[in-house]
Amino acid sequence: xxxxxxxxxxxxxxxxxxxxxxxxxxxxxxxxxxxxxxxxxxxxxxxxxxxxxxxxxxxxxxxxxxxxxxxxxxxxxxxxxxxxxxxxxxxxxxxxxxxxxxxxxxxxxxxxxxxxxxxxxxxxxxxxxxxxxxxxxxxxxxxxxxxxxxxxxxxxxxxxxxxxxxxxxxxxxxxxxxxxxxxxxxxxxxxxxxxxxxxxxxxxxxxxxxxxxxxxxxxxxxxxxxxxxxxxxxxxxxxxxxxxxxxxxxxxxxxxxxxxxx
Numbered sequence: 001x002x003x004x005x006x007x008x009x010x011x012x013x014x015x016x017x018x019x020x021x022x023x024x025x026x027x028x029x030x031x032x033x034x035x036x037x038x039x040x041x042x043x044x045x046x047x048x049x050x051x052x053x054x055x056x057x058x059x060x061x062x063x064x065x066x067x068x069x070x071x072x073x074x075x076x077x078x079x080x081x082x083x084x085x086x087x088x089x090x091x092x093x094x095x096x097x098x099x100x101x102x103x104x105x106x107x108x109x110x111x112x113x114x115x116x117x118x119x120x121x122x123x124x125x126x127x128x129x130x131x132x133x134x135x136x137x138x139x140x141x142x143x144x145x146x147x148x149x150x151x152x153x154x155x156x157x158x159x160x161x162x163x164x165x166x167x168x169x170x171x172x173x174x175x176x177x178x179x180x181x182x183x184x185x186x187x188x189x190x191x192x193x194x195x196x197x198x199x200x201x202x203x204x205x206x207x208x209x210x211x212x213x214x215x216x217x218x219x220x221x222x223x224x225x226x227x228x229x230x231x232x233x234x235x236x237x238x239x240x241x242x243x244x245x246x247x248x249x250x251x252x253x254x255x256x257x258x259x260x261x262x
Contacts, residue, residue: 206232
């Protein structure tokens with residue numbers, strides 16, 4: 001009698017967030033990863049942080065290895081491919097790979113850009129009170145954390161242009177809480193001066209913290225009509241994490257030790 005082959009266990013998912021001194025940040029990240037685990041029964045989901053919060057990435061990787069996990073997909077909880085995606089995360093994962101040779105570590109891509117994130121932004125704006133019929137008279141500020149990386153800035157600019165066309169908004173203007181200009185308050189004022197009857201601020205951030213608070217303060221200072229909450233554990237973000245994981249869980253995916261970082 002021939003034996004039916006037993007499929008190999010699926011890789012664990014190690015979600016790597018930036019971390020913050022603000023306790024709301026870790027709470028929001030953990031709420032997101034819990035929803036990811038609930039959406040994919042049987043998938044081992046671990047959460048780790050680059051800074052400020054625990055566990056650290058090496059601590060989470062050691063725990064997985066100690067429990068006998070042999071294959072893990074590391075997913076950067078980032079919206080653009082900037083410094084953390086290009087430098088910090090590859091460095092710490094290479095350290096983990098060297099220290100834990102029994103644990104295979106592969107990487108998923110950052111989350112953005114994606115139409116699912118645009119859908120999550122629209123969900124949050126609707127939750128904040130923006131009605132479907134308001135689009136043509138509404139200027140939206142797409143407010144991100146900001147980056148010194150010009151490629152990351154170009155990605156935000158491109159998202160704003162595409163979202164204006166696809167969403168039917170009167171205008172969509174990018175703004176940044178750090179590193180780049182304009183700030184949120186300046187973008188709100190510019191839209192008002194350009195004739196937008198209603199101004200909505202859509203934070204393009206995943207979890208609360210210092211920079212999201214700066215976005216909210218700028219929206220309030222300039223008199224924005226609508227301020228959406230952060231993306232958090234929106235269903236679209238949950239789906240996007242699983243899509244990024246599934247894309248890596250394929251024979252063509254490269255381990256971190258072989259990955260060429262742009």
